Amino acid sequence: MSELSEPALSRALLIGAHSFADPGLEPLPAVSRNLTRLAELLGDPSVWGLAPDHVRMLPEPDRDQALEEVARLADEAEDTLLVYYAGHGFVHELSNELYLGLPRTNPRLLYSALRYQDIRELLLAPQARARRKVVILDCCWSGLALHGAMSSSGLGGMSDISGTFVLTATSETRTALAPPGERYTAFTGELIGALEKGIPQAPPLLTMMTLYQHLYGSLTAKGMPKPQQRNGNTAGAIALARNRYRPPEPPPPPPEGTSTKDEPADDAPAENAAGTAGSSAVRGRRRRLSRRTVVVVSTVLVAALGMLPLMLDSVFGEGARGGSSDGGGSGNSGNSGDTKNKLTVGIGVSVPLSGDLAELGKGIKNSAELAVEKANKDDFVPGVTFKVQALDDKAQPATGQVNATKFVADSDVVGVVGPFNASVANPMQEVFVQAHLPQVSPANSAPELTLGADWLDGPRSRPYDTYFRTVVNDMAQGPAAAGYLHEWDGRRRAFVIDDKQVYGHSLAETFKTAFREEGGRIVGESQVDDDQRAFTEEVKQARAADADVVYFGGSYEGGAALSKQLHAADPGIRVAGGDVLCSSDYISEAGSGAVGDICTVGGVVAERLDSAKPFITDYEKAGYSTPYGPYGGYAYDATWALIRAFKEGVHITGGELPPTARGDLRKAVQAVAFDGVMGRVGFDRYGDAITRRVQVYQVRGGRWSGV
Incomplete structure (x- = not known):
C-alpha cells in the first residue's frame, strides 16, 4: 500500500528556462507559469504540503547553479526528491545524450547547456541521502533520459538506485509541445490538471504510475506526444500527491430561487483571478489614505459590484471550486429554534460599525450572523448554539485592542472574525496570541500579518499562529498586473517606479519578477519620495527607454500626478499600479489621459460566482438594511x-x-478545508488563504471597470 512521501523529509527542485539569449531559440513563456503553478500545488496541504523552503524554484539558472541545487537537495532530502525541468531539449550529435537548455545556451555549443547525465550522476551518488527520487522532464527528446543507469535496462539489481522514477514528456524521437496561447506546456498542463482536480476512480493517493497512466491516456486522446516512464523496483508506488477528485454528491433540493450549479471552470487563462471593483481602495488599511478618499471610493465601488469581470484565475493551491458543502453553501437564514440545554459558543466580530467604514463593517457582521444562523438551523454541531458577539472597533487600533481584551475575557468566545483594517489586526493579535484565540479576517491584505516584517527582503516568519485570512494578501497584485499587461494588453517593456514605502516597494518588486517571467523586459527603474508629485525626470527616462507601460508602486496621489504628466508627453504609455490607485480621486486628478490605466484589487465579486448565489439569496431574504x-x-x-x-x-x-477549546480550535482552523461560497477555503502554513484571486480594473468611461 502506498503512502504519501513525508513532506518534512522531502524536497522539490523546479528548473525552467523560458527566455534565451540565442535568437534561434523560441521563448517559452508557458514554462515560467509551469514552475509557479507546480510550486503552489506542491506546497498546498491538500496536494503534498511541502513547506515553502522545501520547494526550490530555479526559473532561469545557469549550469553551475542548477547542479549545485541538485546536489544540495539530494543530500538534504531524506525521503523523496523531485527534480523537474521544463525548457528546450537538445541531442548531442555524437554521443546521442540529452542536454537541457538554459538561458545562455548556444545550441551549437552544447557544453553551455545542462547535461542530463550530470544530474543523473548526482542523484545516484552515494552521498545522496534521498531514498526515493522522481525526475520529470518536459522538453524535446526527453525520452533519451530513459537510457542508462536510471532506465529499466540499467537498473538491474543495483540496490543503490532502487526507488527512482523517471517521467518524460516525449519519447527519444519526439518533440514536446508548447501550444501558442496556452497557459502551460501540453505535458505539464495535463500534470497540473491532475494535481488540481484529481483523477476520477483513482485511489486517495496518486502514485507516479497512476499519474503516468492518466497522462498517457489524456495526452494520447488529444493527439499530443505520448509520455514515457521508467521506474526501478517499487518506484512506481511513490506518491507525491493526494487525489483531489471528489465525485459530486446529489445536492438537496434547493430553496426556491437558489442555484446549486457549480462555479464555471472556464475562467480566462491568465496568471491571477478576479475580485471586487476597487474594493481594496475602501479598506482603509493604508494608513496614509485620507478620510475623503475612503468615502468617495466606497460609493463608486459599491456600484461596480454588479459588473461581470473577466477573471484572471491563479488559484495558488485553490483546488476544486464552486459548489456548496456543509460550510460552503448557505441555506435560509434563521435560528435553530429551541436552544435549551445547548452549549452557547461565542464567535466574536470586530469591525467598524460606526464612522465612514460602517457600511462595509456591517456587511461583514451580517454575513457572519448569516453563517451562524445556518449552522444553528441545521444543528451543524449537535448540542451547540453559536452566537455572534459583535463589537465596534471604529477602525482604530487602540479600540481594536480593547475589543480583543473583551473577547479574551469572555470564556464563551472561542474565535473571532475580523478585523477590517490591517492596522487594527496587529494590536489585536498581541492579545489573542497569548490566549491562543484564533482570528480569521475577511479583509486584511498586508503581507506582514502572516509573513513577518521582513517578508520582502528577509526570511519569512509567521508572527502570529492565531491569525488567518480568507482574502489574498498584497503579494498577488504585482503578478496579476504583469499577467494582464503582458498577455492581454500586449505590453512588453516596463519602467518601474516605487515610493520606497513597504507597500509600494513590495508591489514593484513582485511586479518586476512576474513581468520578467511572463517574457517582458524591465527597461528602467526609479525610486521616488512618497510625497513626490513632479515626475519630469521619470517621464523622460521612461520615454527614452521606449517603455510601453509604467508600473507605479505608491499612493493614488502620486500615481495620478504621474499619469497626468506622462500622458501629456506620450498618451500611448500605460500606467498601472496597486489597489490604492483604484480611487475615483485618481481618475479626477489624473484627467482624461488616465483612460486605459490599470489597477489591481484582491478578492472576487460574489455575483461572479455560482457558488455564492445561495449566500446572496439568503442575505437578501434576511432583510438586512446594509449590503x-x-x-x-x-x-x-x-x-x-x-x-x-x-x-x-x-x-x-x-x-x-x-479548557483547551481555543487552542484546539486554532489547530483545527489551520487544518480546515472546504468549498466555500468564494472558493476553496483553507490556509497555508503562514495563515494565508489558499485561494488567491486578484481583479484587474481599467479606467473606462470615467470610472474603474473590471476587465
Missing part, C-alpha cells in the same frame, strides 16, 4: 471556517467547553 459588500462572502467563509473547525477539533464533555 453584504465586497467582503461579505469572505466573512461568511471565515465564520464557517471557525464553525467547521470547532466541529472537527473541539471535543465537548459534560456540556462544557474544555
Whole structure:
C-alpha cells in the first residue's frame, strides 16, 4: 500500500528556462507559469504540503547553479526528491545524450547547456541521502533520459538506485509541445490538471504510475506526444500527491430561487483571478489614505459590484471550486429554534460599525450572523448554539485592542472574525496570541500579518499562529498586473517606479519578477519620495527607454500626478499600479489621459460566482438594511471556517467547553478545508488563504471597470 512521501523529509527542485539569449531559440513563456503553478500545488496541504523552503524554484539558472541545487537537495532530502525541468531539449550529435537548455545556451555549443547525465550522476551518488527520487522532464527528446543507469535496462539489481522514477514528456524521437496561447506546456498542463482536480476512480493517493497512466491516456486522446516512464523496483508506488477528485454528491433540493450549479471552470487563462471593483481602495488599511478618499471610493465601488469581470484565475493551491458543502453553501437564514440545554459558543466580530467604514463593517457582521444562523438551523454541531458577539472597533487600533481584551475575557468566545483594517489586526493579535484565540479576517491584505516584517527582503516568519485570512494578501497584485499587461494588453517593456514605502516597494518588486517571467523586459527603474508629485525626470527616462507601460508602486496621489504628466508627453504609455490607485480621486486628478490605466484589487465579486448565489439569496431574504459588500462572502467563509473547525477539533464533555477549546480550535482552523461560497477555503502554513484571486480594473468611461 502506498503512502504519501513525508513532506518534512522531502524536497522539490523546479528548473525552467523560458527566455534565451540565442535568437534561434523560441521563448517559452508557458514554462515560467509551469514552475509557479507546480510550486503552489506542491506546497498546498491538500496536494503534498511541502513547506515553502522545501520547494526550490530555479526559473532561469545557469549550469553551475542548477547542479549545485541538485546536489544540495539530494543530500538534504531524506525521503523523496523531485527534480523537474521544463525548457528546450537538445541531442548531442555524437554521443546521442540529452542536454537541457538554459538561458545562455548556444545550441551549437552544447557544453553551455545542462547535461542530463550530470544530474543523473548526482542523484545516484552515494552521498545522496534521498531514498526515493522522481525526475520529470518536459522538453524535446526527453525520452533519451530513459537510457542508462536510471532506465529499466540499467537498473538491474543495483540496490543503490532502487526507488527512482523517471517521467518524460516525449519519447527519444519526439518533440514536446508548447501550444501558442496556452497557459502551460501540453505535458505539464495535463500534470497540473491532475494535481488540481484529481483523477476520477483513482485511489486517495496518486502514485507516479497512476499519474503516468492518466497522462498517457489524456495526452494520447488529444493527439499530443505520448509520455514515457521508467521506474526501478517499487518506484512506481511513490506518491507525491493526494487525489483531489471528489465525485459530486446529489445536492438537496434547493430553496426556491437558489442555484446549486457549480462555479464555471472556464475562467480566462491568465496568471491571477478576479475580485471586487476597487474594493481594496475602501479598506482603509493604508494608513496614509485620507478620510475623503475612503468615502468617495466606497460609493463608486459599491456600484461596480454588479459588473461581470473577466477573471484572471491563479488559484495558488485553490483546488476544486464552486459548489456548496456543509460550510460552503448557505441555506435560509434563521435560528435553530429551541436552544435549551445547548452549549452557547461565542464567535466574536470586530469591525467598524460606526464612522465612514460602517457600511462595509456591517456587511461583514451580517454575513457572519448569516453563517451562524445556518449552522444553528441545521444543528451543524449537535448540542451547540453559536452566537455572534459583535463589537465596534471604529477602525482604530487602540479600540481594536480593547475589543480583543473583551473577547479574551469572555470564556464563551472561542474565535473571532475580523478585523477590517490591517492596522487594527496587529494590536489585536498581541492579545489573542497569548490566549491562543484564533482570528480569521475577511479583509486584511498586508503581507506582514502572516509573513513577518521582513517578508520582502528577509526570511519569512509567521508572527502570529492565531491569525488567518480568507482574502489574498498584497503579494498577488504585482503578478496579476504583469499577467494582464503582458498577455492581454500586449505590453512588453516596463519602467518601474516605487515610493520606497513597504507597500509600494513590495508591489514593484513582485511586479518586476512576474513581468520578467511572463517574457517582458524591465527597461528602467526609479525610486521616488512618497510625497513626490513632479515626475519630469521619470517621464523622460521612461520615454527614452521606449517603455510601453509604467508600473507605479505608491499612493493614488502620486500615481495620478504621474499619469497626468506622462500622458501629456506620450498618451500611448500605460500606467498601472496597486489597489490604492483604484480611487475615483485618481481618475479626477489624473484627467482624461488616465483612460486605459490599470489597477489591481484582491478578492472576487460574489455575483461572479455560482457558488455564492445561495449566500446572496439568503442575505437578501434576511432583510438586512446594509449590503453584504465586497467582503461579505469572505466573512461568511471565515465564520464557517471557525464553525467547521470547532466541529472537527473541539471535543465537548459534560456540556462544557474544555479548557483547551481555543487552542484546539486554532489547530483545527489551520487544518480546515472546504468549498466555500468564494472558493476553496483553507490556509497555508503562514495563515494565508489558499485561494488567491486578484481583479484587474481599467479606467473606462470615467470610472474603474473590471476587465
